[in-house]
Amino acid sequence: MTHHSAKSKAAPRTTRQATDHAARSVPRGIPRVPSFFGKGKGKGKGKGALPRAPGIGLKALHQADLLEAPPASVHWVEAHTENFMARGGPTHRWLDAIRDRFPLSLHGVALSLGAAHGVDPDHLARVKAVVDRFDPVQVSEHLAWVGPPGIYLNDLLPLPLTEDSLAVVADNVSRVQGTLGRSILVENPSQYLAFHDTVLAEPDFLAELARRTGCGLLLDVNNVHVSAVNLGFDAIGWLDRLAAQGPPVGEIHLAGHADREVEGVTILIDDHGSRVRPAVWDLYDHALSLFGPTPTLIEWDSDVPPLSVLADEAAQAGARLAAHGEREMADA
Numbered sequence: 543m544t545h546h547s548a549k550s551k552a553a554p555r556t557t558r559q560a561t562d563h564a565a566r567s568v569p570r571g572i573p574r575v576p577s578f579f580g581k582g583k584g585k586g587k588g589k590g591a592l593p594r595a596p597g598i599g600l601k602a603l604h605q606a607d608l609l610e611a612p613p614a615s616v617h618w619v620e621a622h623t624e625n626f627m628a629r630g631g632p633t634h635r636w637l638d639a640i641r642d643r644f645p646l647s648l649h650g651v652a653l654s655l656g657a658a659h660g661v662d663p664d665h666l667a668r669v670k671a672v673v674d675r676f677d678p679v680q681v682s683e684h685l686a687w688v689g690p691p692g693i694y695l696n697d698l699l700p701l702p703l704t705e706d707s708l709a710v711v712a713d714n715v716s717r718v719q720g721t722l723g724r725s726i727l728v729e730n731p732s733q734y735l736a737f738h739d740t741v742l743a744e745p746d747f748l749a750e751l752a753r754r755t756g757c758g759l760l761l762d763v764n765n766v767h768v769s770a771v772n773l774g775f776d777a778i779g780w781l782d783r784l785a786a787q788g789p790p791v792g793e794i795h796l797a798g799h800a801d802r803e804v805e806g807v808t809i810l811i812d813d814h815g816s817r818v819r820p821a822v823w824d825l826y827d828h829a830l831s832l833f834g835p836t837p838t839l840i841e842w843d844s845d846v847p848p849l850s851v852l853a854d855e856a857a858q859a860g861a862r863l864a865a866h867g868e869r870e871m872a873d874a
């Protein structure tokens with residue numbers, strides 16, 4: 543087990559770098575603009591930032607409801623980049639309509655930023671075509687790889703966290719950002735196994751990646767909790783350690799997970815198939831206290847319920863964002 547359980551308190555917030563696409567963090571002592579109920583600049587156009595408010599993942603099941611009766615608690619939408627790689631057709635028209643109504647984030651799963659053989663130029667070209675076509679407010683991917691050259695295993699595979707892998711990921715992120723002509727956010731994955739070869743703590747790896755490449759981070763709080771339980775590290779310490787290094791966090795993910803009993807050991811599975819668990823809401827509150835009000839996505843990808851359930855989860859996130867925003871205004 544190579545993750546550190548840093549219990550240290552986070553360093554005071556100082557001026558942080560912020561990408562032009564990431565929600566900007568404000569140094570302590572300066573009142574934050576309570577923009578968490580506002581719409582992002584440009585409404586889906588490529589510049590600006592997502593609103594510091596809740597959004598939801600785009601699901602075909604909600605296609606009509608989202609456009610005809612958009613819930614008040616849903617302020618932006620995130621779509622999976624790979625779902626829109628066809629050259630046109632109804633899915634493109636649907637995303638056009640969504641983008642006209644909501645600020646749009648595009649979230650990829652197959653760029654394989656951790657691949658030692660580099661990012662597949664054909665896939666990167668397809669991603670670029672989707673990004674150019676829909677010009678989202680934000681683009682994000684995962685700290686993961688998806689298989690050896692020419693093979694796509696349809697999973698987000700973990701990588702050992704070393705100086706060598708950091709150099710590989712930094713090269714890949716720089717290539718992606720250079721090709722897209724914009725910075726991206728990189729998400730911490732859920733983990734089930736630790737590598738003997740890992741020598742860098744995940745928060746240190748992510749913060750250094752952001753420093754080297756100018757990328758922002760997508761902080762998946764559910765993934766931190768799932769990984770912490772599975773690998774036996776302290777989730778609060780993980781967040782504190784990340785915050786102490788001041789990387790730009792442009793978005794937070796929240797999702798449900800499942801419990802599985804395997805040979806007497808409980809394993810958490812990041813299945814995005816249920817409501818956010820209380821422990822993850824608590825961790826989210828801690829993340830907000832460290833990073834300030836941040837655009838927050840409710841992810842739900844299996845056993846997708848009616849839109850009203852996602853709207854209810856988004857409303858809960860919105861209440862916590864508002865509470866933190868008001869607290870910060872009072873403290874300032």
Ligand SMILES: [Fe+2]
Pocket residue numbers: 729762765795841
């Ligand atoms: Fe996520």
